[in-house]
Amino acid sequence: MPSIASLTAALAFAGAVVANPIELQKRKAFSIHQEERTTFAKNGAQSRVNTLRKFSKPVPANILAAAAAGPTGTAPAVPGDAYDSLYLSPVTIGNTTLQLDFDTGSADLWAFSSLQPSSQLTGHDYYKVDPAKKVAGATWKISYGDGSGAAGTVYADKVVVGGVTATSQAVEAATSVSSSFASDRDTDGLLGLAFSSINTVQPNQAKTWFDTVHSTLAAPVFSVALKYHAAGTYDFGFIDSAKYTGALTYVNVNTANGFWEFTSTGYAVGTGTVVKTSIDAIGDTGTTLLYLPTAVVRAYYAKVTGSSNSATYGGYVFPCTATLPSFTAVIGGVNQVVPGKYINYAPVTDGSSTCFGGIQDNTGIGFSIFGDIFLKSKYVVHELSSTPRLGFAQQ
């Protein structure tokens, strides 16, 4: 039989409204009204503390520290195709696990759903909406830089990522998706990790999943380790020092546009000297390539024999046999190097000997985009502190 003290502690942790322990001892029977918190996150360490206390066993300091710290979690990031065009991560929404594209360049959590025509659901895991959970009057509609998009209605449901649970998260159920999503049987939707200020739900903007859970996590951070032609990870609530070499170095983020936006102060091509120039950029896991200013892109491909800016293929191409120079961006005063081989994205068509460059021109976008081509050589900490920051280290 647990002691009153341990019961009190356990219930206090569970968020129950708890009567005074002395008061409890006077009563022979009592009922406790428990309010379910809108968000809780699994805290395995706390469960161990509760169990040890239940049997009056000593609680090791490291377990106590971990429990006090709050929950953390890790989700895999698996390439969606042979060229790392996108990365997919498992997310449980309600009772179904879907494969979502975690996207630090957008702020909507949307999923293929039972509201779509069944013809669009072939090959997909999809969210089976529960009408009782519908958010009355709420709609959403999103468009991405490549012209793709989706739209639908909104539900409040349980969303679990890497073992961390948001019990009442805005889930944007698709009623329609663009042709590129309809023909992509790997992507069941997106989980936005940009700032909630650019969420598209109307009339009341919704929060991202990270915005919902961050205050309960051990630390208000998530760390991204995408990999070259291999599965990487998203760490929530902690920084995993085993996943990078050298030091993490930080740069402040400008959140005015809702992105993880920062300034790079220069670049270099291969072993060339650093050219000092201010590059306004966003980190964006949902974008495949690395989009840079015209002058920077020209300087890069000037060092790639046989390269050209192809109207046919809509960007810079080169012979797939080309030896590509590395690309360096100066961020937070530190040279962040992308290996040359990472800058060969893919053959322009399957089997072609002409390859499409991982570095392309940012004309028409309005800023540079450090997408997967850049990110997959880094461990990137996204810190939601009073002054949000990005931390970079070499993988």
Ligand SMILES: Cc1noc(C)c1CN(C)Cc1cc2n(n1)CCN(c1cc(N)ncn1)C2
């Ligand atoms: C297959 C395949 N190959 O490459 C992709 C991508 C897919 C997935 N497929 C075509 C569908 C698709 C289209 C997009 N995505 N997925 C992810 C979100 N998109 C973004 C996000 C963002 N932050 N910025 C710009 N666009 C566009």
